[in-house]
Amino acid sequence: MSKRITFSQGFSSLLLWSVLSAAFIGPGTVTTCSQAGAAYRLQLLWALSFSTIAAIILQETAARMTIASGKNLGQIIAIKYGGVQGRNIKLALFIAVAFGCAAYQTGNLLGAISGVLLFLPDLSRVWITLVLALGCAALLWINNFQVLSRALSILVAVMGVAFIYVAIQVPAGLGEWAQNLVLPSFPEGSGLLIIGLIGTTIVPYNLFLGSSIGHGQSLAEMRWGIVLAVGIGGIISIAILAAGILITGAYSYEALSAALEAKLGILGIVLFGTGLFAAGFSSAITAPLAAAVTAQSLFSSESKADWSAHSRNFRLVWGAVLITGTLFGSLGIRPIPAIVVAQAINGVLLPLVTIALLFAANDKKLLGAAYANGFWSNFFTLIIVGVTCFLGLNNIWSAINKVGLFLPNNAIVPIWVMGVLTAITILGLAWRFLIKNNRE
Incomplete structure (x- = not known):
């Protein structure tokens, strides 16, 4: 197998794996990263550099296992862990991922709502929540949302470019950048934000969603695609954190919008508002779907129940996550604290998923010594x-x-x-x- 790939192969692989960067650049990333910059300048950059590298390693492991076995991550875990103990392990993993998805879902809807309210502040938060939830439910029910998801991802990418442009203008020297990217620091009161930064970058459900993307690719294509796609997502996250330094006064979406306006004019407000809405709405589709896909991959292989995309079981899982997010999103919860806590919850759950991945990735009988x-x-x-x-x-x-x-x-x-x-x-x-x- 050739270890070198052509430019066209590398670019095609980047497009294929860009779903990963699009998945973790949501309202949680915008909120957690910009708040970290506003509170601690560049001191928490190391958490993003660490988590970006970690995300690349874990995604590569999951994809390599799929290439070797022809099965997705959930199916591999289902095969490896049989019997009563195996059922308990699979159930624990599903609960961890589903709980994380539900936490994300609340933040996704709150982020999308905040994006709308930046333009239309007089609208009812409850009605916006219900309309968004019904839109997500309709798209998930018919299982036909790929075109819309791509369009929303483009808006998120444009917002990312705007943040990179603003980050370049942040008053910080190269020494400060280099030091904080490499050397860990733990300013007082930063614990929740640190684990949140990690939780918003290494998304546990992305391991299940991304494990099947590499079907048909060589190891070289898969690795280049993951490195580039996740790396770009990490650069955007770092740019958002840096842009947060420009916020003056108390942190809020309005304050972040004003910081972008100071550098980009009215275009900054437009890009931020539409990008925040697009990131929230696209992620509000992805999170329930990810919970259902995880359940499908973990339980379908040894269950007689139907787990197809249009089955009752599949719809019950994404429906439960969507309803949970809608309920909390309509209660008038302040979006910024809720989103940061959601990222922290996923950061706490991450070791459980990583340990399960570690055991599965060392099964030479299942994967072969080479993989x-x-x-x-x-x-x-x-x-x-x-x-x-x-x-x-x-x-x-x-x-x-x-x-x-x-x-x-x-x-x-x-x-x-x-x-x-x-x-x-x-x-x-x-x-x-x-x-x-x-x-x-």
Whole structure:
């Protein structure tokens, strides 16, 4: 198999995999990244550089497994884990992904609503929510939304270009950029935003959606496509964070819109409003669909029930996610805190999905020695598990600690406890996948 690909092959692969970058550039990315820039300047850039690289590694693993086996990620997990234990693992994975999709869905609708309200502030939030939800339901029911999704993705991409143009003008030197892209820092009160930045970039359901995209591609084409598509998404996310530095006063969508207007004129408001709406509405279709596709891939292989796209089971799953998002979206919840929390929830769930992926990617009987994870793939995946596990555990502790259930606020001891728990987990996995695998 040739390791070199032509320009046309690389460009075609980029277009094929661009669905990944379009999927994670939603309202959550715009909100979390710009708020991080507004609050901490470029100090949290490292979270985006880390999560972009991590997303590339995990997506490559999922796609490589599909190329090797001819099956998507859910089917691979279903084959690997049989019996009662397997059913419990698959159920736990589905609940984790579906819960994350429901959290995303609330943020997606709130983001789309906010985009509309930037132009039409007098409209009823409840009525906008219901109209958007009905539109999503209709498109999901007929299962024919590809053309609309592509059009919305173009609007999101144009908004991304606008953010890149604005980011170039941010008053920051190359030294500040380079330092914050590489060196981790944890400013006081930044824990929720850090795990949110990771959760909005490494989207767990993208692993299931993206695992089947590589069918028919060579490893070289697949890898170039993922690197370019996810890399572009990461660059846009970094640009959004940098643009957040220009916000003056309290953070809000209106303040971010004003910052863009200062650099681009009225065009900035138009691009931001339409882009925010497009990102929210397209993602509001993708999140329920992703939950249903995950259930389909996990349960259809050993179930007699119908899991086709027009089946009752498939529609019940995406309907439950859509209804949950609609319910919370119509309750008058403030969009920005809700969206940041949704990204943090997905960041906390990420280690569970990553560990399941790690076990499946090391099954040489299923994938063959040539396609199963090697030493370095396992090494970097373990780093991802370790970082996300530590941040997730600390984020959970922070939430508990703030209500004063156990120790005084800002207690130091639990940080060491979380570090020990993470270390024990990683050492156990390292023994299994680095040392024991190397001896076999």
